[in-house]
Amino acid sequence: MDEFSTILDTLIDEQESLTQKQRNILEAAVEIFSEKGFAATSTSEIAKKAGVAEGTIFRHYRTKQDLLLAIVAPTMAKLIGPFVLKDVFNIMDNPNHSYESLVRAILVNRLEFLRKNRMLAKILILEMPYQEELKRQFMEHIIEKARVRLEKAIGHYKQEGEIVEMPSQSLMRFTLSTVIGHVVFHEFLFRDPSLNEEEEVDRTMSLLMYGVKGKRE
Amino acid sequence: MDEFSTILDTLIDEQESLTQKQRNILEAAVEIFSEKGFAATSTSEIAKKAGVAEGTIFRHYRTKQDLLLAIVAPTMAKLIGPFVLKDVFNIMDNPNHSYESLVRAILVNRLEFLRKNRMLAKILILEMPYQEELKRQFMEHIIEKARVRLEKAIGHYKQEGEIVEMPSQSLMRFTLSTVIGHVVFHEFLFRDPSLNEEEEVDRTMSLLMYGVKGKRE
Amino acid sequence: MDEFSTILDTLIDEQESLTQKQRNILEAAVEIFSEKGFAATSTSEIAKKAGVAEGTIFRHYRTKQDLLLAIVAPTMAKLIGPFVLKDVFNIMDNPNHSYESLVRAILVNRLEFLRKNRMLAKILILEMPYQEELKRQFMEHIIEKARVRLEKAIGHYKQEGEIVEMPSQSLMRFTLSTVIGHVVFHEFLFRDPSLNEEEEVDRTMSLLMYGVKGKRE
Amino acid sequence: MDEFSTILDTLIDEQESLTQKQRNILEAAVEIFSEKGFAATSTSEIAKKAGVAEGTIFRHYRTKQDLLLAIVAPTMAKLIGPFVLKDVFNIMDNPNHSYESLVRAILVNRLEFLRKNRMLAKILILEMPYQEELKRQFMEHIIEKARVRLEKAIGHYKQEGEIVEMPSQSLMRFTLSTVIGHVVFHEFLFRDPSLNEEEEVDRTMSLLMYGVKGKRE
DNA sequence: AATGAATGAGCTTTCATTCAT
DNA sequence: GATGAATGAAAGCTCATTCAT
DSSP states (O other): OHHHHHHHHHHHTTOOSOOHHHHHHHHHHHHHHHHHOSTTOOHHHHHHHHTSOHHHHHHHSSSHHHHHHHHHHHHHHHHHGGGGOHHHHHGGGSTTOOHHHHHHHHHHHHHHHHHHHHHHHHHHHHHTTTOHHHHHHIIIIIIHHHHHHHHHHHHHHHHHTSBOOSOHHHHHHHHHHHHHHHHHIIIIIOOOTTSOHHHHHHHHHHHHHHOSBSOOO | OHHHHHHHHHHHTTOOSOOHHHHHHHHHHHHHHHHHOSTTOOHHHHHHHHTSOHHHHHHHSSSHHHHHHHHHHHHHHHHHGGGGOHHHHHGGGSTTOOHHHHHHHHHHHHHHHHHHHHHHHHHHHHHTTTOHHHHHHIIIIIIHHHHHHHHHHHHHHHHTTSBOOSOHHHHHHHHHHHHHHHHHIIIIIOOOTTSOHHHHHHHHHHHHHHOSBOOOO | OHHHHHHHHHHHTTOOSOOHHHHHHHHHHHHHHHHHOSTTOOHHHHHHHHTSOHHHHHHHSSSHHHHHHHHHHHHHHHHHGGGGOHHHHHGGGSTTOOHHHHHHHHHHHHHHHHHHHHHHHHHHHHHTTTOHHHHHHIIIIIIHHHHHHHHHHHHHHHHTTSBOOSOHHHHHHHHHHHHHHHHHIIIIIOOOTTSOHHHHHHHHHHHHHHOSBSOOO | OHHHHHHHHHHHTTOOSOOHHHHHHHHHHHHHHHHHOSTTOOHHHHHHHHTSOHHHHHHHSSSHHHHHHHHHHHHHHHHHGGGGOHHHHHGGGSTTOOHHHHHHHHHHHHHHHHHHHHHHHHHHHHHTTTOHHHHHHIIIIIIHHHHHHHHHHHHHHHHTTSBOOSOHHHHHHHHHHHHHHHHHIIIIIOOOTTSOHHHHHHHHHHHHHHOSBSOOO
């Protein structure tokens, strides 16, 4: 799965030309936003944690909202990551690849992503319901693209007969529920380092593909 | 499935002896909290919407936090509803019942619950990550009870051979992901009244039981 | 000195026809006023401590100020006590009495009074600088009367040659400083039950009469 | 007695590096605190009188209490002034000095001090009974030091036979009562500019040394 | 680029007081 | 006479933002 992380890492480091103070501000903001939520975080608190004067924050970000967007907008693209990467979907053309391997790739990749970006993801997810601007950006630029691509893939695998004939929306919803359920559970609710992660992924994939029904031929 | 809603409805209406002003406050608070989030909601806004003086809020709820808890604490019990109802799990003793019918009952029941309590549920879910007290109450009093009961059910159906042999935690996680994914999608993300709900439930249940794999015997 | 306390006690119990609740309110108010000061005391706190509803306070005392005055106005008369008592100054006609015995009587009597009314006295003294009404009442009705009487006594003893020839104001000020210094020190600053009170009174009287100078004939 | 005021004046002006606004705030606060008392003074009133925004007060003093302490804590040291000054007590080594000249020096010095700092002293004295923190600081840092020094002086003069043999505590209490009585009367209760101050001081000192007894050799 | 004093609107909360019951 | 729900003004304090340096 290395192709993902390589590509992602280059994406992640798109931030250039930031002064050290600016980096401190971003870092502090991420930490406090994720801990207390955007509205409950004061700029003075961020300034203190970042070790800068309050004015400095507003020199770089016109408003507190701007600071939030500066943090979270780039995250959106990264969160949706694999779904918009051309290379990922080229695996469809590879005769050895399957729906299962596609979803598994996405799952493993998102697990790793979240492990590195838990705070960012928490902010994004929990502020989206309240920040119209965030929601709009997310829906327009991110979800829509991912939906189109994933739908194409599902259409393809349905046609191939690899997955069951059913409205794509339902299949997509079920697949995403399973993937998101897996990562949310393991990264946010029940972080257990003693767990064998690979086995858990295997189980999730098995349930995704075959369901809970015991009687299999 | 009527037994659920009947039982639930009686549970829901446990609020007694509230003055009209108090009801207005609660109603206004729920509406604004769910729209803007707890921290971004001002008590003066609530007072205005409720048609009471600001002091009146604090006569009934010592702090803004107390108001939140007064709203959300009872909701917790209701949200987890079916999992703690004795009657629900007695269906296990009924030879005609199955894991499928149990999960379907929960799913349908929660869909209906959310349709009536969308705002409350939104507040609860989105504030829990920030309100230690909420998290604590939820984990201690709610989740733990539900987990124990669901685990027992899963153990039972595994033994019966109705569902696949696998760690209960994984089965539970997968089942809940599927149920929660379904309700969140249909109640929060993509409310589409033209959709045939029963068919969607059928599809979700089919995917839960048999997965996406097309090739079935 | 019993004549004082007897007379005083009858004065003290001038409160008649108070309901129990009213007594509770007064008692609670005295306690909290003396502990935190008038302005820093809330009526709700008084109500709680008195075990009555907030409204009840305002049924008996139109405002918080009125409550203060109801407490403190009668105290003023009591505080100044001995100076306005006819009997006390009749001792002047008694050939066995002297300035020394007069001041000693006052001192002993005020010590006893304060021991019983520490809280009331504290309120009166510390609120007077801020409550114009109190100050006015105190100056007009109390101080002036006491001044006239004391001045008369001092004039008498000066004439008799028992005390030094000096402006009465200075003698009065010095005498009162000594008496007040004694009672404030022993009742408010340095309450020490192990101290032999009578001896301390003797010392104070000796200093008052003869000063600190060592060489006495 | 000039050595006192010189030394004191330098002590008084220890406030440095305050912005003009900050000075305004302190000045306004002193004025209103002394007029109405701490608890009855609102920060908005102070802000208005100081000509600053209310927020500005809280930028410099975290709480209203802090503002009080910022005003009054330095005053404590100044109030007790002469008792902690080394030079004052060196007069004991000067063969021409006496208890009388020591007390007279303190009295004159404190009269002058109060003439300049009436408001500060009023605040300090009247808030101390309610502000635990003030009381603590006063007792620990101020009173104790003054007591030790004064006790030493009294011991010395007792041994010399200049003042009467009696427990130091009683002598101290009497001396302080006389001094405090003098300054309180003349600076707070009965400010009369037509009075010949020096003569009044002479009278007080005479009474302190020889008492009221008429028969002097 | 960075500061931090200053702002004034707005926050949560408390308060003395009123009034229907 | 007593209650306690209700009030609205004002309290202390915080906030995002501005601006002179």
